[in-house]
Amino acid sequence: MPRLVGVALPVPLFRTFSYEVPEALAGRAVPGARVVVPLRGGREVGIVTAVGAALPEGVTAKGILEAPDAEPALSPALLQLGDWMSAHYAAPPGLVLRSMLPAALTGAARPQPAGRERTLVTIARELPSLTARDAVFKRAPSQRAAYEALEGIGGAALVSHLMERHGVTRATISALAKRGLVRTDQEAVMRDPFAGRAAPATDHVPTGAQAAALDVLTRAAPGDVSLLHGITGSGKTLVYVELLRHVVETRGRTAIVLVPEIALTPQTVDRFRTAFGDRIAVLHSALSDGERLDAWRALRSGERRIAVGARSAIFAPLRDVGAVIVDEEHEASYKQGETPRYHARDVAIARARLEGAVCVLGSATPSLESWHAVEGGRMHRLSLPARAGAGVLPAVEVVDLTRRRARPDDRVAQVLSEPLQAAIAETLDRGEQAILLLNRRGFASFVQCPACGYVATCPNCSISLTAHKGPERLVCHYCQHQEPPRADCPRCGGAVLGQRGLGTQQVERLVGERFPAARLARMDVDTTSGKWAHVHILDRVGRGDVDILLGTQMIAKGLDFPNVTLVGVVDADVGINLPDFRASERCFQLLSQVAGRAGRGAKGGRVLIQTRVPGHHAVRCAMTHDYEAFVAEELPGRENPPYAPVVQLANVIVSGTVELEVRAAADAAAGWLRRLFAARDVGGVAIVGPAPSPVERVKSRWRWHLLLKADDGRTLSRVGRYFVERFVPPAGRELRLVWDRDPVSLL
DSSP: OOEEEEEETTOOSSOOEEEEOOGGGTTTOOTTOEEEEEETTEEEEEEEEEESOOOOTTOOOEEOOBOOOSSOSSOHHHHHHHHHHHHHTTOOHHHHHHHTSOGGGSSSSOOOOSSEEEEEEEEOSOOOSHHHHHHHTTTOHHHHHHHHHHHHTTSEEEHHHHHHHHOOOHHHHHHHHHTTSEEEEEEEEOOOTTTTSOOOOOOOOOOHHHHHHHHHHHTOOTTOEEEEEEOTTSOHHHHHHHHHIIIIIISOOEEEEEOSOGGGHHHHHHHHHHHHGGGEEEEOTTSOHHHHHHHHHHHHHTSOOEEEESGGGGGOOOSSEEEEEEETTTOGGGBOSSSSOOBHHHHHHHHHHHHTOEEEEEESSOOHHHHHHHHTTSSEEEEEOSOGGGOOOOEEEEEEGGGOOOOTTOHHHHHSOHHHHHHHHHHHHTTOEEEEEOSOOSSBSEEEOTTTOOBOBOSSSSSBOEEETTTTEEEOTTTOOEEOOOSSOTTTOOSOOEEESOOHHHHHHHHHHHOTTSOEEEESTTTSOSTTHHHHHHHHHHHTOOSEEEESGGGSSSOOOTTEEEEEESOTTTTTTSSSTTHHHHHHHHHHHHHTTSOOSTTOOEEEEEESOTTSHHHHHHHTTOHHHHHHHHGGGGBTTBOTTSSEEEEEEEEESSHHHHHHHHHHHHHHHHHHHHHHTOOSEEEEEEEEEEEEEETTEEEEEEEEEESOHHHHHHHHHHHHHHOOOOSOTTOEEEEEESOSOOO
């Protein structure tokens, strides 16, 4: 009996299984194929990873119950990528391979049909003479009417069409089919949520800088990685499109394009659909399981040649990939928040290497990791230093809030300075549009008793509750706990709890009070929770139905509206002083990206940044659009003490429901690692901590962490695998341990 080696997808352990293959399934149970196996008393899906491996001593092979696919679900390159991810991120291979498949394929149920099925009705027997019809339909006038309606529209139609347009019932169609007069067939239709969107026309011609970048990319060696550093509005998307033309149309290969946010996807998809039509499939988490499965199957079959999507689109089942593009490569949303905690940018580089494809990372504000790789010779740098179409970057002005005092009773002036109010009024008078950024949702940041200082906090998390309107409630943005606002202070009995800080809801109300005739739209998590809600908002902006777009960081990147001539940053200081080594980098990137939304048309643009720290290098460099000046000031701060990109990082997080047990487990983990390093003479790895996490409690779980800093990434990978497999925490209630390689945040 032939034997295969594979992994069961749900099992979160570093464990492989050996499978016995029945003769009837031997042809389909090959590397990359899904198989259904008996596991834990039930039926589970596994993925075959190797053929003909000998059984380890004492191991009994499991029998394969079923091979649901006619061909492997994962290509050899994706299996290799899974091996790399498992080693790099110290993640069990079953969980890694499961992340590569649509949710509809990771259960033990039979595979779903391709697409949404619809019923097609076709005339099966011709009745050319009236005499024949009179005889056949003598006592069935409704059948005759249905038959003749079908005949009148060409002899074939969908059941839904006959029912909606001609009043035909399903019973009538069934009766005709039983008599052999019509034939019904099930037809699969691919569920494409973007099919109804109009593709915008474009006639852009590459600039000299774009043409030079394209020349380098089209001649790049297999596996080469390039950083396309282009200022906002410089036409990075055009470079992507022309590269894809070369890869897909000239070379006949396939391609993957990653975008960081769902909010960016519609406009990006529209641009690619203009160039490539139905050769594009979209993969992202806003799709239903069925839509995602249809797109996945269209890519695997070769019907669609280009995958566009968010983080998980890097696992698109394309064969012969020739290009992997990561737009806005600096974005933190490329990092997966649960096991396997991969970073899609780094996985993209690894997949391009395995596929022999060119990899392009694009950004106006590259991550310091990518910039460091360029300086170290591991990436090529391509530059787009000017805006396309002779456009210029908008002028940026800083409004120093420490020098401006508004009357206590003028709440609008306390939030929107006089220069920002005047700029908005002038923009509206000219019939142009404005964007206002505040990276904090809700109405107020917290509520506080003015008498004793009490702040309403979440009972489950170490975080204050945010005030929301419509209806009025206090909400935790970590665990979503909600409670009604209190009229009095629970500590001192004071009669009033004052609202402190700003949120997008409050700014929306104040802007509406100051500019009552303006048409406002707010874009944050609260207004975009519905499917495609973000698309509807952005479409309204594009049509000119919105005068002022207010939102959080989701409006700061990827949007291209020529009539937006003003960008106002309501409070640039949000997040700039967080206890995280990337805080300044994130602030600079956000300010630079949102500033780039202004002046993308012939009318030019203007940016006003309100801040209390105008001398901070993140603000100063964003004001001058000077990325290299920011890097020159930021990188030395990462050298002593060392942080990424100077060293490789892994954050070990221990959590549980009892604080003392969590602390004891964190101490035990740190001690175990120090003893391991001493016993095995592991050098070049330092341990910082353990210590409480900056947010000590989330969802009723206490959190401690320790940080590992390594000079060599391969050493850190080996340490991670050994630690995750072998460290046994002390006894405790619901203790969990997370190994987060290459963390984007330490909060």
